[in-house]
Amino acid sequence: MPIQELAIKNNYTLCMLACGTMGSAVLSGVLDSLSSAASTAADVPVPAKFIACVKRQESADRITATYGGKVEVALHAHAKAVAESDVVILGCKPQLAEEILSSKGMEEALRGKLLISVLAGTTIKQIQDIVGNDTIVVRAMPNTPCKIRQGMTVISFPTPSSPSSSSVDLLKLTPSPSLKPTIQWIFSQIGRAVFLEEKHLDACTALSGSGPAFACVMLEAMTDGGVMMGLPFAVAQELAAQTMQGAARMVLDGNHPAQIRNSVSTPGGCTIGGLLVMEDGKIRSTIARSIQEATNIASSLGKKK
Numbered sequence: 133m134p135i136q137e138l139a140i141k142n143n144y145t146l147c148m149l150a151c152g153t154m155g156s157a158v159l160s161g162v163l164d165s166l167s168s169a170a171s172t173a174a175d176v177p178v179p180a181k182f183i184a185c186v187k188r189q190e191s192a193d194r195i196t197a198t199y200g201g202k203v204e205v206a207l208h209a210h211a212k213a214v215a216e217s218d219v220v221i222l223g224c225k226p227q228l229a230e231e232i233l234s235s236k237g238m239e240e241a242l243r244g245k246l247l248i249s250v251l252a253g254t255t256i257k258q259i260q261d262i263v264g265n266d267t268i269v270v271r272a273m274p275n276t277p278c279k280i281r282q283g284m285t286v287i288s289f290p291t292p293s294s295p296s297s298s299s300v301d302l303l304k305l306t307p308s309p310s311l312k313p314t315i316q317w318i319f320s321q322i323g324r325a326v327f328l329e330e331k332h333l334d335a336c337t338a339l340s341g342s343g344p345a346f347a348c349v350m351l352e353a354m355t356d357g358g359v360m361m362g363l364p365f366a367v368a369q370e371l372a373a374q375t376m377q378g379a380a381r382m383v384l385d386g387n388h389p390a391q392i393r394n395s396v397s398t399p400g401g402c403t404i405g406g407l408l409v410m411e412d413g414k415i416r417s418t419i420a421r422s423i424q425e426a427t428n429i430a431s432s433l434g435k436k437k
């Protein structure tokens with residue numbers, strides 16, 4: 133069967149090849165969704181067995197303590213774990229991808245498999261060049277709220293517009309559209325998932341991948357303001373977090389953020405006073421430029437130093 137026609141069967145084995153912060157977030161969210169009755173769509177393949185690959189004993193112990201018997205841990209025999217799997221999520225640091233993917237037996241183990249890379253700044257072409265033409269490679273950019281099933285993931289398939297490759301023909305390696313529901317199932321169990329062209333992934337890495345960190349700076353600053361004005365810390369933090377969540381949900385429900393801002397701003401009132409101070413501090417360009425800077429850095433993360 134040509135690799136482009138790869139189809140994943142139900143009750144497949146999912147391997148987290150490097151299961152740190154992001155790998156564990158995805159794993160936790162998927163396991164949580166499987167344990168809730170409403171999660172499983174009738175005709176989409178779902179995983180039934182899970183393997184987590186890590187390097188250090190303390191990480192193996194952490195995974196065993198967190199997931200118990202639901203997840204098998206592979207400490208050294210990573211190629212064997214991959215060989216026993218159908219779908220592999222690569223979750224290592226970008227600079228370790230080459231070492232891990234070209235380790236002994238890995239190319240053979242990955243043959244005929246679906247490899248989903250969550251690595252920042254590392255292109256499908258770069259990964260495909262390491263693993264060869266017998267593995268389907270797609271990219272996904274999730275974020276840490278996947279852990280509580282409130283994540284945002286952007287998924288990219290190889291397409292003719294992906295950066296071109298010298299040694300592999302990505303057009304020939306464009307997987308069958310029938311794989312999309314399988315991949316979308318994983319990431320839509322743990323939040324929202326959208327497909328976008330790979331050329332957008334560095335910006336998505338900055339906006340939604342790094343975004344929880346940016347949002348938390350804003351949240352901490354709002355909390356500090358409340359504490360400064362005499363609120364107990366825990367109360368201030370709860371108010372800040374719930375307020376950010378509420379405003380974000382209104383936007384996701386279709387309200388325009390400018391409209392929300394206007395509706396809160398009573399003429400001559402306290403909100404407009406606070407907003408003007410924010411504008412004096414150039415908060416908008418500071419935040420937008422942070423995304424710009426993070427995008428630029430993301431685009432360089434997969435490059436050899």
Ligand SMILES: NC(=O)C1=CN([C@@H]2O[C@H](COP(=O)(O)OP(=O)(O)OC[C@H]3O[C@@H](n4cnc5c(N)ncnc54)[C@H](OP(=O)(O)O)[C@@H]3O)[C@@H](O)[C@H]2O)C=CC1
Pocket residue numbers: 149150151152153154155185186187188189191192210223224225226228232250251252273274275276341342
């Ligand atoms: N953190 C985030 O919010 C996001 C991260 N990403 C991407 O996810 C990837 C991982 O990031 P993150 O989870 O934060 O990193 P972590 O450092 O938390 O996890 C990296 C994992 O790699 C494992 N590892 C290291 N060497 C090997 C090896 N030789 N074989 C197998 N596993 C190995 C480590 O094992 P051990 O624990 O034993 O050391 C660790 O579990 C990065 O490429 C990043 O760009 C993408 C979106 C968001």
Ligand SMILES: O=C(O)[C@@H]1CCC=N1
Pocket residue numbers: 252337338341342
């Ligand atoms: O900071 C990083 O490089 C990774 C990618 C997105 C979030 N964390």
